[in-house]
Amino acid sequence: MKQEQPRSWSIAEVSRESNVSSRTLRHYHQLGLLVPAYTGHNGYRYYGHAELLRLQRILLLRELGLGLETIAGVLAGQTSQLEALGVHRRWLLAERDRLDRMAATVDATMTALRQGDTMSAEDIFKDFDNNPYEQEARQRWGDRTIEDSKGRHAAMTDAEKKAFLQEARDINEELARCFDAGLKADAPDVQAAVDRHYKWVCASWTPDAESYVGLGRMYVEDPRFTAFYDKSSAGLAPYLFEGIKAYATSRLT
Numbered sequence: 001m002k003q004e005q006p007r008s009w010s011i012a013e014v015s016r017e018s019n020v021s022s023r024t025l026r027h028y029h030q031l032g033l034l035v036p037a038y039t040g041h042n043g044y045r046y047y048g049h050a051e052l053l054r055l056q057r058i059l060l061l062r063e064l065g066l067g068l069e070t071i072a073g074v075l076a077g078q079t080s081q082l083e084a085l086g087v088h089r090r091w092l093l094a095e096r097d098r099l100d101r102m103a104a105t106v107d108a109t110m111t112a113l114r115q116g117d118t119m120s121a122e123d124i125f126k127d128f129d130n131n132p133y134e135q136e137a138r139q140r141w142g143d144r145t146i147e148d149s150k151g152r153h154a155a156m157t158d159a160e161k162k163a164f165l166q167e168a169r170d171i172n173e174e175l176a177r178c179f180d181a182g183l184k185a186d187a188p189d190v191q192a193a194v195d196r197h198y199k200w201v202c203a204s205w206t207p208d209a210e211s212y213v214g215l216g217r218m219y220v221e222d223p224r225f226t227a228f229y230d231k232s233s234a235g236l237a238p239y240l241f242e243g244i245k246a247y248a249t250s251r252l253t
Contacts, residue, residue: 009046011047014052021233033075034058058071068234172231175236180233212252213245213248219237
């Protein structure tokens with residue numbers, strides 16, 4: 001009786017099922033983070049069940065905000081799939097519990113509003129985490145800059161806040177198109193996208209050449225920011241950093 005061959009999935013199938021672009025999968029391969037089971041005669045990459053499980057672990061770690069280099073180190077230290085999944089499960093349950101506590105606080109607030117009761121400030125903000133970046137930002141740029149930034153955002157209408165977030169997504173998509181086209185960081189189209197990015201940043205605070213380059217460096221060095229930009233295109237954070245350096249030299253000095 002002929003033994004069935006193990007199931008495999010083409011890169012297009014994996015991309016469709018996981019919602020990870022083929023470009024990103026190829027990038028993971030180049031980094032050695034996710035190596036296909038084999039490459040067909042047609043040059044296409046094919047993945048087996050083990051590779052799909054590894055991709056699942058990568059995506060879980062990405063959701064936690066880890067950078068690709070950190071993820072590679074985590075995966076290298078986990079030899080057991082069950083052990084790795086157990087760790088991920090504990091992280092997910094902890095996050096679920098945190099969200100449940102926040103939902104309970106919102107429920108209590110709604111109940112108090114319906115009954116005409118007044119909640120204490122402590123109860124209103126119970127179980128809500130502080131901005132995880134604020135303390136770091138204060139250390140980097142000072143209290144005055146951060147307070148000014150918070151004031152600008154507080155003055156925004158809901159529509160303006162929505163437009164602010166949409167502009168960030170649009171800028172990332174434009175940068176990703178330039179990146180995919182192989183344009184150099186100082187190319188006019190790239191610099192036009194970086195100019196949009198600088199003006200977007202200026203809605204919160206106005207950096208000079210040095211601080212703008214410092215911001216770009218943070219995008220690369222801080223895995224939380226790297227993960228945000230890499231959602232648009234793997235490798236976009238260092239690409240933006242190079243664009244920022246060129247922009248700062250030509251426009252801000």
